[in-house]
Amino acid sequence: MKALFKNSLLIVSVGILLILSLVAFFTTEATYAIISDLSLWVRTYFGYFYLYLGLACVLFLLVIAFSPIGKLKLGKTNSKPEYSLWSWVAMLYSAGMGAGILLRAVQEPIYMQQNPPFSSDLAPEILALEFTFYQWGFTAWAFYGLFAMVIAHTLFVRKKKILISETVSNTLPNKRLLYGIDVLTILTTIFGLIAAIGLGTTQIKGGINHVFKGEFSLGLTIALTTIILIVAAYSAWMGVNKGIKIISKLNILIALSLLLFTFIFSDIQLITTNFLKATYYYIVDFIPMSLAYGSYNPGMDFLSDWTFYYWAFWLAWAPFTGIFIARISKGRTLKQLLLGVLIIPTLGTFFWFSVFGTSAYQLVEVWGSYHNEFGNVFSSIFVFFEHYPMAFVLNLVTLFLLASFLVTSVDSAIFVLSMFTDSGKKNPSKKHRMLWSVIILIATVALLVLGDVKPEIDVLTTVQKLLIITSLPFAFFSIFMAWVFIKDVLKKK
Template identity: 30%
Template sequence: MANEPITEPATSLEVDTDFEAGQDNVQVLGLDIHNPVFFISAVVIVAFVILTLMFGQTATDFFAWLRPAMTNTFDWPLLLAGNLFVLFALLLVVTPLGSIRLGGIDARPDFGYLAWFSMLFAAGMGIGLMFFGVSEPLSHYASSIGGVVVENGARTDWAPLAGAAGDAEAARLNAMAATIFHWGAHPWAIYAVVGLALAFFSYNRGLPLTLRSAFYPLLGERIWGWPGHIIDTLAVFATLFGLATSLGFGAEQALSGLNFLFGVPITGTAKVVLILFITAIALGSVVAGLDAGVKRLSELNMILALLLLGFIFIAGPTAVIATGILDNTVAYVKEILPLSNPFGREDTNFMQGWTAFYWAWWISWSPFVGMFIARVSRGRTVREFITCVLIVPTVVSIIWMSTFGGSAINQVIAQGNEAVKDAPQAVMLFEMLRAYPMTQIASFIGIVLVMVFFVTSSDSGSLVIDTITAGGIPNPPVAQRVFWATFEGVVAIVLLIGGGLGALQAAAVTTGVPFALLLVIMIWSVYKGLSEEHRFLKNN
């Protein structure tokens, strides 16, 4: 017995497979290409760009029809899918599966909490929070205060709170509950589950960091064949078009801010130039790498966001905002069940025009955000991962929306500022800041913040797409990330030219709907994988 070798106890149940990430890759012009995912994705996207430019007005009309057609048809399946993600995430927190550590029992986090939260915040919703932080609460407020609108016998406004019609305070709570619902637990549950799946199967099972790996408990070795290729290709399309939507919002708002401050004309050419300029900056961040690029820019984002948030809180109606944070949280918790109910709804405008679009957008973004947070979350337990990714950003969203949206609504109620309510969505933030001291400085910080969010989204998005198309290898070539970062900008430009923000939203919804079904199936796969891991650790 004394001469027997000492063996270390297993720390995780690794997959027994001969596959190695990148083993079937093709080397072309310095690129490490996963055949056929890279080729299919690149060819289809290039064809999409060419056809959109060729057909001009026809493409514009098609995109204008496509988005409402998709959200009207698939509204209840999207809402149901969102609910499943929230329930599954909460299940993981309260069950023994939450004790599993990503990377094995000896793994420790690569990043501290501050850097980790900064990257989560920057990658997850940065541009969206800037674009919709003022505009969405004001939009819901205007609908609620106006009362119930009936078209063709159907109610089109959402007004679940009694007395909302004509009641400013009820309408305010109505608006904030609805807004926080779209930016709270539901989207972050989607990101958390996808990120957990990618991190667990990569760090604990030794599989490539790509979406196909999350289906190993269901598909087994078939993930290396065409079923896996199809999953990864869909992930590329969803990520690219979801990201292009965010970049389009960012370009619209940044240009509106430049027009507000400096009189820069809002034209199609100006939008193209702005996207090219910011994409060029993103390429510099791509070349710098994850630590020197995204990490530093994310921390800069966090500092600028806190500065702007603190300025609005202090210089604005501080007491109203502070009490509003609590009131809005209570309203959100109270209304989350009726808001998330996918059946028997009469509020078609809110359900289809807002919620279904958001859920499809979040789902299309989930490979991007999920893989990015998986890359920076090794060493966290499942419980810590889910809690931080689900709860902390939700709290931040409540504070952000209550500060920006609450301040804007207060300007309408207390000061009679109808201009902020009637302004275009991309201008509402700057119109609100007009009532503050140091308007130009605050507006300039807002513009810079949007641009830096643009850069971090493009950089981290190209990292994700590059990883998928390179077969999940940990450090794909920089040239390949440059390729995808460039294409993200090109797709955003083409969609803006071919139909504006409506075309961008249509593309995100169209890829998000089929991807939702795939991710719902993935929930069962993740549960099976975590259960097997828990049994293994318990018996060893």
């Protein structure tokens, strides 16, 4: 344990987290106001920069994938992928999206249908799916893919440690700046994780309240959080092969079962048609949408509330998700990594939203009018399943899947944080894994208690907005990191 207390990166990161937590607790209203104002400032002045960066990132990765650089093997020339395609996709998807697809499965397509982002000749249902695809598609995975590519190259080709700072250490000699990059990455990962756990457990509690017609209190949320953290800690303790991989596969199998059930008991032909149409228009309109050009501009208010928010959120999660994807990508070529990350989860997400979105459109059509039945992100999918056979069973399965997806987000984050603070080791010590499990549990419970004590402040939304602020440095860093990567790869040619 003495070694832990001599670990400056660990001590500084936890110390800053503790100080920020105390400040937030004793000056909640002022902290909330500052974070809200800064978040709005970032989206207002850098929102379009995020759009352009997202488009550039997608195009950059496609160029790399189809160039000679794409043939570069992550590891020895004759090495095979460490994980099968099925295991690899299950783990990267569980870490990268997870419970979010359940949170927004019905709510977002319906919102976009009822509030079209821009004028179009397309049917409102197709436009809504197209814009939902846009916010969950290539760009999100391109942010993840960029960090995954550079970190995987740093780890398996340059034989460096798994630290974000190592991606630019050859070009940036300032050790304090490199140290600051790692501290910021750790803090951003923690903030994102706490927000994800808080939102996830709140949705689970909302689902339990809805299914069992109860009104459970904060105690249930804390109990759920504790159980999820204990399972995640055990999974992280067991490691990638015996813990994270197994639960990730279970997640995908259950999600596919829910998807298939809904697909079979809905209008299969209409879902398939909408999926193909929306995907086609998404590809055709991708560049003008990514530039918010002309008639494809939804306006500043809409962009700030949705697209800018999503882009900043994906960027804030990119270092952590990228590190995890890099960690499980040994033996693949850069082309396999990039096309796998960009295409497979994207098409899966598109079909997911097509099934749930189209089915929800039909329910609204049958009702004849819409009174915001799917407006609550925490209960929308449970309301949706009430209109299907075996509704109670479906909702129980959904509750289990929400918890299971949260476990895989948390266990992979614990593993990544442990790699950071254990000198960038590929397999960090179990002491670090347990320590981060405890820290995350304490921080999340404290956040939930603060939200209950200060009901006038939306604490969970505040933490999410904090990610918008911390994403800005990573936006600029990603450009520098990509430049260093290209310079390093071309130098070796």
